Amino acid sequence: MSKKQDKIFDIALFKRLFQYIKPYKFVFSVLVLLVILLAVFSAATPHVTRLAIDDSIAGDNPKEFLFYITIMFAILILQTIFQLAFIYYAAWLGQTLVVDVRIKLFDHLLRFKMKYYDNSSVGVLITRAVTDMERIADIFGQGLFMIFRDLLTMAVVFGVMVYTNWRLSLIVFIMLPVLLYATRVFQKYMKKAFEEVRTEVSNLNSFVQERLTGMKILQLFTRETVEYENFKKINARHKKGWLKTVWYNSIFFPLADLSSSVTIGLVAWYGGLNVVLEGKVTEGVLVAFIMYVPMLFRPLRQIADKFNTLQMGMVAANRVFKVIDTTSQIDDTGTHVAEHFKGHLKFDNVFFSYVEDEEVLKGVSFDVNAGETVAIVGATGAGKSTIINLLNRFYEIKDGVICVDDIDIREVTLASLRTQIAVVLQDVFLFADTILNNITLNHPEITEAQVHQAAKEIGIHDFIMSLPNGYHYNVKERGVMLSSGQRQLISFLRAYVTNPSILVLDEATSSVDSYSEQLIQNATDKITKGRTSIVIAHRLATVKKADKIIVMDAGNIVEQGTHKELLKKENGYYKNLYEVQFLQEEEVI
Structure with a gap:
């Protein structure tokens, strides 16, 4: 595999794909704003919980408790509204972008020489124009903005944790390098697996399309059994490709959950001792950190999951752009417009x-x-x-x-x-x-x-x-x-x-x-x-x-x-x- 293919994330390919967003800058800007607001509101909930416990419950001031509950309810309502808007417009942008790319691809296909179709599989081209396009839409609907949101949430949570208590933060951050390394290895192997899956999907589409088109020939020459066995082999390769992705997921995600659980246990143990023995950590801070740990680890886990979606989309985009970049058109450089020929x-x-x-x-x-x-x-x-x-x-x-x-x-x-x-x-x-x-x-x-x-x-x-x-x-x-x-x-x-x-x-x-x-x-x-x-x-x-x-x-x-x-x-x-x-x-x- 070439170095370019072995990259976890192809920046040049993404920049090219990003060009299709330019006509929709306003929607893109709204999505960026929503991502920032969601990150801030996510980190705000544990912070308000800490204040409610320390100032109201532990501080023996129950009147303020209703105030904090009201704030938390308002944050929840706003977070829900922003989340709905974010999901809708991210999907809208992805589907709208794909419409533009698909139109460009089809327009390109209409102008290819017949020689290109002589040497190309119809099933593969159908995969490029249909299935691969949906994977590209997922880059924006389920990949890019989701990753951006999770990264920003982690950054905000990280800052709040350090500001609140750097000793407890240190316990959490000790576990992060292990999960970060595991995430990087996971992404590398998943990209190879997804490339294999996309190849087998194209082969499967091509095989089925040709056999359905030529069904009369298959039945005339009693080739049903032979083609059935051939289909089983292609289907098995397709299954094998998908099982690789399942295997990598089955290793990574339990490891991510284990890291989060161990970290929560360490925070509870260390923070609990400080509360009981030394009083250096308040009950509210301890509860907030127990809430912060999943908010730091879950986005990292989700980033790996969404990165799978992003990689599948990038693999699909690479295949689509290869077709768009193919120069197989008849040179239409003529200037004479024939309204009628005499016929010589x-x-x-x-x-x-x-x-x-x-x-x-x-x-x-x-x-x-x-x-x-x-x-x-x-x-x-x-x-x-x-x-x-x-x-x-x-x-x-x-x-x-x-x-x-x-x-x-x-x-x-x-x-x-x-x-x-x-x-x-x-x-x-x-x-x-x-x-x-x-x-x-x-x-x-x-x-x-x-x-x-x-x-x-x-x-x-x-x-x-x-x-x-x-x-x-x-x-x-x-x-x-x-x-x-x-x-x-x-x-x-x-x-x-x-x-x-x-x-x-x-x-x-x-x-x-x-x-x-x-x-x-x-x-x-x-x-x-x-x-x-x-x-x-x-x-x-x-x-x-x-x-x-x-x-x-x-x-x-x-x-x-x-x-x-x-x-x-x-x-x-x-x-x-x-x-x-x-x-x-x-x-x-």
């Missing part, structure tokens, strides 16, 4: 690799004229989908240039570029929401009437209206209430309603029924008409209708031309592909 596309000697030294595109060059439909065919892994990803700048190219209307797409702002390019993917993702919201994605300028009109134009309005509640039908998580063909129809409408300049279709229909396929074919014809379209073709009908066919193999363009032109090439790649794949489809049709 050009790939000029484009090289790209997902993994270093493993090129997926090897100098790809092609032109697509405005309004043309281009079909891209080739074997799996040829680089077809990569072209879609690069056109939308989900990834940065290694070399070469991609232009739209003779403008390098890196010179166009990301938002305007992606607004003008609509993509229908093979794997359609729908949110757990209504069909209408999945189509508009809550775009304020797209009305329900426009959606209805667009659906009628591409021929799927009747299909949507046949569903319960029509456009307001909730498709549930990932659109499980719809078939694959129906989900793809929704994705066609989602693309069409935005009226894009360029359309990209990953047109996979092998798993849909004939009715949905016919609707998809009609929708394809409608939305590609009159606009530049790139289609990763899986059906013969689309290939034949394309103005140009680009044939890819292992990251290279091996052939280009129309359907008829490519069929004329003897031993051509497309001709062989057509005879093996598309000709069989034509015979079935």
Whole structure:
């Protein structure tokens, strides 16, 4: 473990977290004032008790006793009010701060490259955005201000004790170094334990999230028993991490209680002898010191407990800030705002690799004229989908240039570029929401009437209206209430309603029924008409209708031309592909 990780308290990390408090300086100032008042009132109660015993009871002046009781009652009422305000505003500040941090984190996640998500666990990121955030809130709600209050209480009690009787104070202070040392050792080991716990929580979240998402695969391949055993192992590691914290607590807190009890016993013994034999200590002072000892030792015990909370929050904050500090965004340095593209596309000697030294595109060059439909065919892994990803700048190219209307797409702002390019993917993702919201994605300028009109134009309005509640039908998580063909129809409408300049279709229909396929074919014809379209073709009908066919193999363009032109090439790649794949489809049709 590095020195920075081995620190009990990371000052630099805390300073960074403290920056988020600046907008709430007033509440912070109120909390500081409340902490001071609570510390003063805590020390005042034993002092008033001493006066009541010495001046009223021992001094044979019972009339003043009611006066002291009234003061103690007033202190109790004020202390209760201040305590309520302190707890509420400390929690309020923690939750408000976390809202700001979580928004910043999510905003950061929205702008990451796809490569970041390719290499990251969704479960871990969920832990950062949800569970870790609650631990950060606890820094202020249950950690920092509680520790500050306890430390100030100890300081005030310490001063009052010394002022009242330094001999009795010396007995108390002899025991403090032992507890202070034990506290420091406890905090050091607890920090390591909490780091282990947070790691196992992330692993557990990641494992559960992936298995729930892929439950159909697990059941299809009868992996229930295997995954059950794997889960037991991860759960056992999580339990082991937590048991370490329990073990450290079970050692420290009894030791703290024992130290307090021994100290009270010594004070009672020494102070009692002085009262009885020498009269150097009054009864009131002895009672006050017996009250002071828990007030000095209990905060130290609570500080250790709250420090656990603080450390868990700091570990969580460190993990969250690591994500925020990650620079994995596409450079949005373009200045050209594209309001509309004519649709002329050009790939000029484009090289790209997902993994270093493993090129997926090897100098790809092609032109697509405005309004043309281009079909891209080739074997799996040829680089077809990569072209879609690069056109939308989900990834940065290694070399070469991609232009739209003779403008390098890196010179166009990301938002305007992606607004003008609509993509229908093979794997359609729908949110757990209504069909209408999945189509508009809550775009304020797209009305329900426009959606209805667009659906009628591409021929799927009747299909949507046949569903319960029509456009307001909730498709549930990932659109499980719809078939694959129906989900793809929704994705066609989602693309069409935005009226894009360029359309990209990953047109996979092998798993849909004939009715949905016919609707998809009609929708394809409608939305590609009159606009530049790139289609990763899986059906013969689309290939034949394309103005140009680009044939890819292992990251290279091996052939280009129309359907008829490519069929004329003897031993051509497309001709062989057509005879093996598309000709069989034509015979079935």
